[in-house]
Amino acid sequence: xxxxxxxxxxxxxxxxxxxxxxxxxxxxxxxxxxxxxxxxxxxxxxxxxxxxxxxxxxxxxxxxxxxxxxxxxxxxxxxxxxxxxxxxxxxxxxxxxxxxxxxxxxxxxxxxxxxxxxxxxxxxxxxxxxxxxxxxxxxxxxxxxxxxxxxxxxxxxxxxxxxxxxxxxxxxxxxxxxxxxxxxxxxxxxxxxxxxxxxxxxxxxxxxxxxxxxxxxxxxxxxxxxxxxxxxxxxxxxxxxxxxxxxxxxxxxxxxxxxxxxxxxxxxxxxxxxxxxxxxxxxxxxxxxxxxxxxxxxxx
Amino acid sequence: xxxxxxxxxxxxxxxxxxxxxxxxxxxxxxxxxxxxxxxxxxxxxxxxxxxxxxxxxxxxxxxxxxxxxxxxxxxxxxxxxxxxxxxxxxxxxxxxxxxxxxxxxxxxxxxxxxxxxxxxxxxxxxxxxxxxxxxxxxxxxxxxxxxxxxxxxxxxxxxxxxxxxxxxxxxxxxxxxxxxxxxxxxxxxxxxxxxxxxxxxxxxxxxxxxxxxxxxxxxxxxxxxxxxxxxxxxxxxxxxxxxxxxxxxxxxxxxxxxxxxxxxxxxxxxxxxxxxxxxxxxxxxxxxxxxxxxxxxxxxxxxxxxxxxxxxxxxxxxxxxxxxxxxxxxxxxxxxxxxxxxxxxxxxxxxxxxxxxxxxxxxxxxxxxxxx
Numbered sequence: 001x002x003x004x005x006x007x008x009x010x011x012x013x014x015x016x017x018x019x020x021x022x023x024x025x026x027x028x029x030x031x032x033x034x035x036x037x038x039x040x041x042x043x044x045x046x047x048x049x050x051x052x053x054x055x056x057x058x059x060x061x062x063x064x065x066x067x068x069x070x071x072x073x074x075x076x077x078x079x080x081x082x083x084x085x086x087x088x089x090x091x092x093x094x095x096x097x098x099x100x101x102x103x104x105x106x107x108x109x110x111x112x113x114x115x116x117x118x119x120x121x122x123x124x125x126x127x128x129x130x131x132x133x134x135x136x137x138x139x140x141x142x143x144x145x146x147x148x149x150x151x152x153x154x155x156x157x158x159x160x161x162x163x164x165x166x167x168x169x170x171x172x173x174x175x176x177x178x179x180x181x182x183x184x185x186x187x188x189x190x191x192x193x194x195x196x197x198x199x200x201x202x203x204x205x206x207x208x209x210x211x212x213x214x215x216x217x218x219x220x221x222x223x224x225x226x227x228x229x230x231x232x233x234x235x236x237x238x239x240x241x242x243x244x245x246x247x248x249x250x251x252x253x254x255x256x257x258x259x260x261x262x263x264x265x266x267x268x269x270x271x272x273x274x275x276x277x278x279x280x281x282x283x284x285x286x287x288x289x290x291x292x293x294x295x296x297x298x299x300x
Numbered sequence: 301x302x303x304x305x306x307x308x309x310x311x312x313x314x315x316x317x318x319x320x321x322x323x324x325x326x327x328x329x330x331x332x333x334x335x336x337x338x339x340x341x342x343x344x345x346x347x348x349x350x351x352x353x354x355x356x357x358x359x360x361x362x363x364x365x366x367x368x369x370x371x372x373x374x375x376x377x378x379x380x381x382x383x384x385x386x387x388x389x390x391x392x393x394x395x396x397x398x399x400x401x402x403x404x405x406x407x408x409x410x411x412x413x414x415x416x417x418x419x420x421x422x423x424x425x426x427x428x429x430x431x432x433x434x435x436x437x438x439x440x441x442x443x444x445x446x447x448x449x450x451x452x453x454x455x456x457x458x459x460x461x462x463x464x465x466x467x468x469x470x471x472x473x474x475x476x477x478x479x480x481x482x483x484x485x486x487x488x489x490x491x492x493x494x495x496x497x498x499x500x501x502x503x504x505x506x507x508x509x510x511x512x513x514x515x516x517x518x519x520x521x522x523x524x525x526x527x528x529x530x531x532x533x534x535x536x537x538x539x540x541x542x543x544x545x546x547x548x549x550x551x552x553x554x555x556x557x558x559x560x561x562x563x564x565x566x567x568x569x570x571x572x573x574x575x576x577x578x579x580x581x582x583x584x585x586x587x588x589x590x591x592x593x594x595x596x597x598x599x600x601x602x603x604x605x606x607x608x609x610x611x612x613x614x615x616x617x618x619x620x621x622x623x624x625x626x627x628x629x630x631x632x633x634x635x636x637x638x639x640x641x642x643x644x645x646x647x648x649x650x651x652x653x654x655x656x657x658x659x660x661x662x663x664x665x666x667x668x669x670x671x672x
Contacts, residue, residue: 195474
C-alpha cells in the first residue's frame with residue numbers, strides 16, 4: 001500500500017495543463033478572442049518567416065508587367081518595376097517583426113530587472129533609477145530615434161532594436177516598480193522573508209510570477225509599439241532601403257503618389273492590412289495571455 | 301513567579317518593548333512598554349480589542365519591525381545584538397503565522413513549492429524527492445491527508461481551513477521553537493478553528509513548541525492557553541497578566557471584566573447574569589495620538605474615581621501569588637487597604653447605571669465594539 005502512496009508523493013503529478021506552457025496554451029485557447037488573436041499572430045508570423053522559404057524568390061524587374069491587376073500568376077498584381085507584389089509582401093514581414101520583437105524583449109528585460117530591483121530594495125538605487133526614467137521619459141521618443149538614425153546612417157536592424165528598446169523601457173519600468181512595491185507588502189512575501197528565502201528568490205519566484213500576465217501583455221504591446229516605430233522610420237525614408245519591408249512599401253506608395261493609381265491599390269493597401277491585422281492579433285492575444293497567467297482569472 | 305514557570309529560561313522575552321509610529325497626526329505609540337515572556341511548550345495569549353497593539357507586539361517579536369525602544373530577546377540574546385548567523389538561527393527558530401490564510405500563500409506556487417522553499421534554501425533537504433517527502437510529512441502533521449492530493453494544488457483550489465493548515469505546515473518546516481500566531485484562527489469557521497487549535501496543541505505538547513498566541517477571542521484563548529498565561533492589552537499596554545484560569549475565572553482589572561462580560565453566552569440565564577456585570581461608561585476607544593491622562597482606560601472604566609485614575613498612570617504591579625499582574629489604581633488600593641474582601645464590586649459608584657433599552661439588546665452591549 002505504501003509503495004503506491006510513496007510513488008504518488010515522490011512524483012510531481014504534472015499533467016500538461018499544469019505546466020507553464022500548458023497553462024499558456026489553455027489560456028490562449030480558452031477564450032474565442034484569445035484563440036483568434038493567437039491564430040492571427042501565428043499566421044502572420046508563419047507567412048513572414050516560413051513564406052519566403054516556400055515561395056519562388058525569382059522576382060525580376062519586368063517592364064512589360066508594370067502595374068498589372070491581380071491575376072492567377074500575380075495574386076496581388078505587380079508594382080512599378082513589374083515585380084510581383086505578393087512576393088514582396090511575403091518578404092516584407094520578417095524584418096519589422098523580428099526587429100520589433102527584439103526591441104520589445106530588450107525593453108521588457110531592462111524594465112523588469114531594474115523595476116523589480118528599484119521597487120524591492122528602494123533606497124538610493126531606486127532614487128537613481130527613478131531620476132534616469134524621468135530623464136528618459138522627457139526625451140521625445142520619436143525625435144530621439146530620428147536623431148540617432150540620422151546620425152548613424154548605415155544603422156543595422158539590431159541597432160534599430162536597441163534604439164527603440166532604449167526609448168520604451170522607462171514607462172514599463174515605472175509600472176513594474178509600482179507593482180513590485182505593492183506586492184512586496186503582501187503577506188506571502190512577508191512570509192517568504194520570514195523564512196529567509198533571500199531577495200533573489202523572493203523577487204523572481206514569489207513576486208514576479210504574480211505579474212506574469214501584466215509583463216506578457218506589456219511585452220505584446222511593446223512589440224506592437226516597436227513595429228510602429230520601425231515602420232514609421234521606414235515610412236519617413238530614414239532607413240536604408242535594402243531589405244524589403246512593410247514600411248518601405250508604404251514609403252514608396254506615399255512618396256511616389258501610388259495611392260492615386262487605382263491599379264496600385266493592392267500594393268498600397270497590403271502592408272497596411274498586414275500591420276493592422278498583426279496589431280489586432282497581438283492585442284487580442286494579450287488579453288488571452290492575461291487570463292492564462294492571472295491565477296484569479298484562471299480556471300479553477 | 302511559581303516554580304513551574306521559573307524552571308525553564310524564557311524562550312522569548314520582550315523587555316520594555318515600545319513601538320512608536322510617526323504619522324501625520326503626530327507620533328502614535330502603538331505599543332507602550334510591554335514586558336512579557338514565552339517559555340518552551342507554553343502558551344502566552346495576547347488578548348484585547350482591535351487596535352490595542354497586539355499585532356504590533358507580535359510583529360516586533362517576530363523581528364518584522366524594529367522596536368523604537370526596549371528589546372526582544374531570544375534565548376537571552378537581544379535581537380539587535382545578534383550576528384548574521386544568530387539572526388538566521390533566530391529566523392528559523394521563530395516562525396510567524398499570519399491572520400489571513402488567503403493572503404499569506406503565494407497564489408502562483410503550489411503547496412509543495414511553498415512548503416519546500418525554506419527547506420531547500422536552508423539546506424535541510426538534499427534533493428527534490430527528499431523535499432517532497434518532507435512536505436508530505438508536514439501535511440500529515442497538520443492533518444491534510446492524504447498529502448499527495450494536496451502537494452500539487454494551488455492555494456485557490458483549497459478552502460480557508462486547508463490554506464491555514466498549509467500556512468502552519470510551512471512554519472513547521474523550519475522545526476520552530478516558537479510560533480507566533482497572529483489571529484491565526486480568526487478567519488476560520490468554528491469547527492475548523494477547533495481542529496486547527498487541536499493541531500497546534502499537539503505541537504505544543506509533543507514538540508514542546510512555545511506559542512505567542514494573539515487573539516481577540518477569549519474563548520479561543522481559554523481553550524488553547526488554559527495551561528498557559530493570558531496578557532490583556534489595552535491601548536498598547538498590558539493591563540492584566542496571569543495564568544489563564546485565574547485571569548478568566550477571577551478577572552481583576554475592570555477592562556478584563558468587561559471583556560469577559562462581553563463574551564456571547566448562549567444560555568439566556570447566564571447571559572442575564574452577565575448583563576448584571578459592570579457596563580463600560582463608553583464604547584469609544586480613545587485615539588492613540590491623544591491618550592487620556594493617567595490610566596488610559598479611565599474614560600470608559602466603570603470603577604473610575606476622579607482624582608485617582610486620571611492623575612497618574614498605574615503601574616503593572618504584582619497582585620498576590622501565581623505571577624498575577626494588574627495595572628489599576630483601584631485594584632491596587634483595594635489590595636493595600638484590605639487584602640481579601642475589597643474587590644471592585646464594592647467600590648461605590650461602580651454599579652451599573654442600568655441603561656434601559658440597551659441592556660436587553662445583545663448587540664448593544666459594550667462588547668459589540670470589542671468583538672467587531
